[in-house]
Amino acid sequence: MNVPALVVFVLFFALVTVLGFLAARWRKADNALHLDEWGLGGRSFGTWITWFLLGGDLYTAYTFIAVPAAVYGAGAAGFFAVPYTIIAYPLVFLFLPRLWSVARVHGYVTPADFVRGRYGSRALSAAVALTGILATMPYIALQLVGIQAVLDTLGIGGGTSGNWFMKDLPLFLAFAVLAAYTYSSGLRAPALIAFVKDALVYIVIIVAVIYIPMRLGGYGHIFDAAAAKFDAVNPATHKPVGSMVSGPDAQWAYATLALGSSLALFMYPHTVTGVLAAKSRNTVRRNMAILPAYSLMLGLLALLGFMAIAAGVGKGVKGYNAQLAVPQLFDNLFPSWFTGVAFAAIGIGALVPAAIMSIAAANLFTRNIYKDFLRPDATPEQETRIAKIASLLVKVGALVFVLGMDKQLAINLQLLGGLWILQTFVSIVGGLFTRWFHRWALLAGWAAGMVYGTWKAYGIASPATKHFGGNSAAIPGIGEIGYIGFTAFVLNLIVAVALTLVLRAVKAPEGADETSPADYGAEAGDRALEDAPVPAAAH
Template sequence: MKHGVNVTALVVFVLFFVAVTVMGFLASRWRRADDAQHLDEWGLGGRSFGTWVTWFLLGGDLYTAYTFIAVPAAVYGAGAAGFFAVPYTIIAYPLVFLFLPRLWSVARVHGYVTPADFVRGRYGSRGLSLAVAVTGILATMPYIALQLVGIQAVLDTLGVGGGANSNWFVKDLPLFLAFAVLAAYTYSSGLRAPALIAFVKDTLVYIVIIVAVIYIPMRLGGYGHIFDTAAQKFNTVNPKTGKPAGSMVTGPNAQWAYATLALGSSLALFMYPHTVTGVLAAKSRNTVRRNMAILPAYSLMLGLLALLGFMAIAAGMGKGVKGYNAQLAVPQLFAGLFPDWFTGVAFAAIGIGALVPAAIMSIAAANLFTRNIYKEFLKPDATPAQETKVAKLSSLLVKVGALAFVLGMDKQFAINLQLLGGLWIMQTFVSIVGGLFTRWFHRWALLAGWAVGMVYGTWKTYGIASPATKHFGGNTAVIPGIGQIGFIGFTAFVLNLIVAVVLTVVLRAAKAPEGADETRREDYSAEAGEAAVDNAPVPAAAH
């Protein structure tokens, strides 16, 4: 394990970091539109991205610092339970193949920029639209925070992030630097910046993973030794709890938690505003369909990345260190086994892998605020230029909120930050996906279901303590009526759905007034080149 500042690795890291920052600013000239002061241009890249740009954009969007830091950290700490991220991405793509093309079509016909725009148009409900928008913003903040935590972990390992005994300014300086870089090029270039940088990010990620899964096992005595060492660790009984530290195979008592966590996460994945933003930026319906078919290539990468948790155990990362931060396992593994110059490349992949999605997330949250709060409630007559200006400023405020998450919550298991956001955003699934296929649900019932899911999930998660924090210390609890431990977010989703169904029956029987639906059946299958799409209104005229 190397100590002090790794100058060679730091120089390589900084060079890559500076290069992509410059790319971020230059992206404003890439496919420049005639009218750049338009939310359609700044927030959706002009809806002009083809198959490969969309593939890199969505890949850069979905596979983040969470992938590099939190998933291997979960495997390092608990073993098999950390692999839930692999099946959930496999489940997600066939699922979203069914409804994302429909969302793209109706959004293109009506000029929708956000999922809350669609909900507003489908149900004629400002309240439900506001709920979806607020949930999207709220769920995005911890996800951005997770990216900043990933950058901090890298800089800590490089020796420039300060230590536990540093004052707060030195300790958190990497977060403020990341905020400044993100704020600058996101404000300047909008969605084009992360779309362009994603090419570099994904290329670096694939190079690092391929090298890691071949080179590191050679240094550690092969995969047999790696798995034997991990099994030995997880079979060791913790004297304080009287239980093993983890397991190589999910035990009977943990299977419900594993299954609900995987299924729930797959339902949440494409509800996030940033993933919807990447989809709506595609230039055609077939571009979306093709991407849902080829994006599973990233799932292979995810499985290989998860194995880094076992490699960190075999390499002795954190062994004998009381209160070891598992988030540092992979960065320290790279620093300890890679040559210094390639350590810089690997850390650049993690750092850029945090910047790209964080930029998209802040843009998506800004779109939500601008379209569904500012324009809907504060200034209905806002011009496209005013919308764009407010969106740019909002993207800065979202990053401030993410910083508050990082500075105010426990970072021992960064994965909980993302899972908290997943719990929240999953509560929008019924309104969005249900609305893409049927108008049966009543708007008031959907709003009540959303409220029940949000309150229950947040309350249960708030009450979970961990050794490092009194609240939000986990994401699983006993499932009511079943008695098994499961993902709180999935339980909240089921309660949400039950309330929405029951109340819809009651409200329809009572002939409660329904909002106007501005969409038509044919809108959900429209393709680029058709008159309905080519003559679609600009987003500012959607409502």
């Protein structure tokens, strides 16, 4: 046990826990028992708070643990995460301001609220909401895997314990901390903690990319060591274990992973929540322009996978868990006190997004399941109480994912969530620009994409699990290997377009659209927002 590192880690963890509870008093609302306040922070965050919140929301344990682990295990294939974040921002710059405006005019709290209002379909809205909840759980699970990797390296509990309770104790501790401060403070908690998280992450990355190569003999040696590992032949497959450059057989998988992930990134409920919490349309636009600064950080973080290879982390260990590569790299090369700082960055970097994710999923359940189907006359206070309870249940679902799935390559957890959430893209983004799609066709397209994608992912085995062991399969009609989520999305789109043509031809009822063209360009201060239910109803 690295006692100095543990002490520093615990101090930072205690600090953010206290901040999480104090956040309930930060920018305190007149009526805290309102979903706009608990679930969206009063829709009052400016450019810098939104930037830190979205940065803390998007760059998670996936960034610190899963991406370097993928690079450590496979090489070039793990770098797909860098171009996908570059592609994403120009795309979302086109539609997120429109989503903010229409949500602000009509008081929508979730993307499913918008879908219900745009298409007049509670069934389609419920499908979007349930998909969002389902896709969020493996993503929260990934954050808990990141915390567990740090605590395993510190020597607390750990994967080598024979007692299942002690082995997974870090997960239960993380659950308890998350549950407590998200329940009490809502979205204000991760928004406040994000300042600490991002500062720690940037400090650790700057030190890591300068200090670690100095210890290892420079970047030349690091790349040579990585190339030597990936050129080695796997005796089971008789193929190289990885590659420094994606070969012809891997290029379709790389491209579809990057494109599919970029389309899915801002479909996740937690990213939409961060956007809707902004106080103005221009705040959203400015953030889409400056958030790519985080992509540079992601590229540098991915290189930690190569550094772990050069440092000999896991070398010669049969069945080594790649998720431990970065924590063990830090533990081996950093001074003990700074190892604690680095571990705190990873741990807090997992807590912030996990909190936002559970809040976003709770908003979906409350507004689009509970209020739409179970209690249409629910008061704002009742909505908030149900959302708080739902946020706890979502974390329980995430624990089930962690305990029941293969954690050897945690990036599969995120890609599984991406597969599901991508099936909401046509309904949400299509609806922001056109009313041409028919609601029944969108529902059928969603169902086709969900069934096909889940079926294909379920059938992929890995050395550690029989199901959900990968994310790529042969693309029908092409034969190339590609990301299952993107293939399912294309199927979804084809079905939605074809059925829309048929349903329009037979003049099937389309449902009422409660939005107007002017709603999609509204800005804070415009007359269109003077009588809007937000934030007037919130106060």
